[in-house]
Amino acid sequence: MKPSRSGRHLALGVTAAALGLTVAFSGGSAVAAPAPTASTASGIVLGVGAEESQRVVSWYSSTGAAQVVQVVPTNRLDHGQFPRTAQEFPATVAANTVNGGFNAHAIIDGLKQRTSYSYRVGSGSSWSPTYTFKTQEFKGDxxxxxxxxxxxxxxxxxxxxxxxxxxxxxxxxxxxxxxxxxxxxxxxxxxxxxxxxxxxxLGSDKLRQYPWAATIxxxxxxxxxxxxxxxxxxxxxxxxxxxxxxxxxxxxxxxxxxxxxxxxxxxxxxxxxxxxxxxxxxxxxxxxxxxxxxxxxxxxxxxxxxxxxxxxxxxxxxxxxxxxxxxxxxxxxxxxxxxxxxxxxxxxxxxxxxxxxxxxxxxxxxxxxxxxxxxxxxxxxxxxxxxxxxxxxxxxxxxxxxxxxxxxxxxxxxxxxxxxxxxxxxxxxxxxxxxxxxxxxxxxxxxxxxxxxxxxxxxxxxxxxxxxxxxxxxxxxxxxxxxxxxxxxxxxxxxxxxxxxxxxxxxxxxxxxxxxxxxxxx
CATH class of the missing domain: 3.60.21.10 (Metallo-dependent phosphatases)
Structure with a gap:
């Protein structure tokens, strides 16, 4: 699995931080956006869907506000940034009975075979780090x-x-x-x-890159x-x-x-x-x-x-x-x-x-x-x-x-x-x-x-x-x-x-x- 161009992303992030801005890209053009607040998401895990073309992302959140999973083919990231056309899948958010926060999940559907995807969870200007997974053939071994x-x-x-x-x-x-x-x-x-x-x-990023089929x-x-x-x-x-x-x-x-x-x-x-x-x-x-x-x-x-x-x-x-x-x-x-x-x-x-x-x-x-x-x-x-x-x-x-x-x-x-x-x-x-x-x-x-x-x-x-x-x-x-x-x-x-x-x-x-x-x- 190829990583995103993290070195270039870091350089841009440093420049943007100095200006108090983040940089988003659409069609190759940079646009200014408000500086993000710290991500409220934790415990992110990639799960199986009902079939090959689905994945599920689950996470904990400190807010009950509307949240999404944003997904894009990895080759459409521009310097590690999501384009404005990235697809969003709305999350179901519920009160968390364990730690007093909230838990959320969203179903990613319509995935294509043999494709690397990048995703993040959050909303507005508050996003998790970006993670990547790949699909393979939907038939065969x-x-x-x-x-x-x-x-x-x-x-x-x-x-x-x-x-x-x-x-x-x-x-x-x-x-x-x-x-x-x-x-x-x-x-x-x-x-x-x-x-x-x-x-x-949940400490290993492998659980955000490969789907986990949970058993209780x-x-x-x-x-x-x-x-x-x-x-x-x-x-x-x-x-x-x-x-x-x-x-x-x-x-x-x-x-x-x-x-x-x-x-x-x-x-x-x-x-x-x-x-x-x-x-x-x-x-x-x-x-x-x-x-x-x-x-x-x-x-x-x-x-x-x-x-x-x-x-x-x-x-x-x-x-x-x-x-x-x-x-x-x-x-x-x-x-x-x-x-x-x-x-x-x-x-x-x-x-x-x-x-x-x-x-x-x-x-x-x-x-x-x-x-x-x-x-x-x-x-x-x-x-x-x-x-x-x-x-x-x-x-x-x-x-x-x-x-x-x-x-x-x-x-x-x-x-x-x-x-x-x-x-x-x-x-x-x-x-x-x-x-x-x-x-x-x-x-x-x-x-x-x-x-x-x-x-x-x-x-x-x-x-x-x-x-x-x-x-x-x-x-x-x-x-x-x-x-x-x-x-x-x-x-x-x-x-x-x-x-x-x-x-x-x-x-x-x-x-x-x-x-x-x-x-x-x-």
Whole structure:
């Protein structure tokens, strides 16, 4: 992404400041304008829209006055200044229940593909700094990045947590500059209404350059800050999706489409008293209405049902393990992205809450989905604020979540479980004929790694610290998922319409260089 001509902008700004003026340009001609007051905007974050041609900008403001997002193709900036013809999108402004100010959001619509845009928020003579994002092709392949639990503040040192989080964003986007979405696993902060933690979470300008698809975690509830910081498209905040008392409710279920993927995001904090059934109903309805246009369906929520660590046998997860898997298989979900357990795991192909093919080997680098097959991924900490160590399967706590016969150290559902006490992120490559899921190290045992720096964990590195930490950018795990295809479409006839998959094909296992390739035979 090319920066604006900041050096020339600075020189002009110095000259204008000496005259008590700002300089605006229209058609190449400079015009005098009143000197701006200090920007009232803070916490600016770029979010996903309902589709590729939309983005959402959310921010906090000290004023409730009318505000806009001003947007222009970057190549139309003149010495960093917005032309008078820049398009403006009006903001919705509401009283902020957290800090007494206001929160605002505006939907940027009608974006064109393969274009760099610059934007700022404010009104009149008071504007935020200028930020830039770019769109890419609106069809075809793309990559997105998934981040687990930054949970800023959970180490006991907000600044160190923020440094680790900012470094993961920097490292991951330097390695993947054309990534098109940043997807959240939830728990942006430790304490829902602590704005210093939100400030640290939102400190990196990467969150103003790439769209953030927010997910609400259990540490994001208990107040309104989450939804005041993030406006999400197509959101249902009905009671079953929006738990808590009226003063502290936040979240909801939402969905959006991006190219060939239907993303559905659930507030998994709501799970009891029929909420899981309500989530399934929501997913069913969205897939029935929009799934036919998508090649893949990706679900995102916070609480990992196939947790490998401390939360493996939590009572709420035991309930979700009963409620979700068969429904997700019947609905033709392809990939489920989760957080909460601050460790990495990748499941076997799971169908109806069971391993789809008993012959699939641990760590297989290629798997075939088969009808009803779903892969579940749990992300490790992206900030280094908190790690949970892997736990041994314990059937005394949950008789249905025992050991993997092929790898008794792991829970039966998981092909890979990993914890090294280093920061990681998950890269997902969306291709016409496959999904590629890769867990990548974004840090080492060295700072910034708050949990290690503060001695919150006693070891660091592979094999519980017995092996030296691998370099930044190295791969923890990688798998190619070959989707089920039928009749030339992305899914079989029932896939995406709530029907059950009867008459499944047989499975055969072909040995590969690393692990196994599972191939469905019709």
């Amino acid at each position: 793309f990559d997105f990045l998934f981040y687990g639990d930054p949970q800023i503040g959970s180490s006991g040192d907000t600044a160190k947590d923020g440094a680790g989080w900012a470094d993961t964003l920097k490292v991951s986007l330097a390695a993947n500059p054309n990534a098109e979405l940043l997807v959240s696993g939830g728990d942006q902060v430790e304490s829902a209404n602590t704005e210093t933690q939100w400030d640290a979470f 975690g259990n540490h994001d509830v208990g107040g309104k800050a989450y939804e005041q910081h993030f406006w999400t498209p197509n959101t249902d905040r009905s009671a079953p999706f929006y738990n808590g008392t009226p003063d502290t409710r936040s979240g909801g279920d939402y969905w959006f489409t991006y190219k060939d993927v239907l993303f559905i995001d659930l507030n998994s904090n709501a799970y009891a008293n029929g909420a899981d059934d309500a989530h399934i109903g929501y997913v069913t309805d969205v897939i029935n209405k929009h799934g036919a246009k998508a090649k893949y369906t990706v679900l995102v929520y916070h609480h990992s049902i196939y947790s490998p660590a401390d939360h493996a046998n939590d009572g709420d997860n035991q309930l979700r393990r009963q409620d979700f898997p068969t429904a997700f298989s019947n609905l033709g979900v392809d990939l489920v992205l989760q957080g909460h357990d601050h460790s990495y795991s990748r499941s076997y192909v799971i169908k109806n809450g069971k391993k789809a093919n008993p012959a699939e080997q641990p760590g297989a680098t290629q798997v075939a989905q088969g009808p009803g097959g779903v892969v579940y991924v749990t992300a490790n900490s992206a900030s280094g604020s908190k790690y949970y160590d892997l736990t041994d399967p314990d059937t005394t706590k949950d008789p249905n979540y025992g050991a993997d016969p092929l790898n008794p150290d792991n829970h039966w559902a998981n092909s890979v479980e990993n914890q090294e006490h280093v920061r990681t992120y998950v890269k997902v490559e969306v291709r016409d004929d496959k999904l590629v899921v890769q867990d990548v190290r974004s840090g080492t045992c060295a700072a910034p790694n708050a949990a290690v720096e503060r001695g919150n964990v006693s070891w660091c590195g592979p094999d519980e610290g017995a092996t030296q930490a691998k370099p930044v950018g190295s791969t923890v795990d990688k798998v190619v998922i070959h989707p089920y295809r039928s009749n030339g479409h992305g899914h079989d006839d029932d896939h995406g319409h709530g029907g059950s998959h009867q008459g499944d094909p047989c499975w055969t296992r072909q040995s590969g260089q690393s692990g196994s390739t599972l191939t469905a035979l019709s």
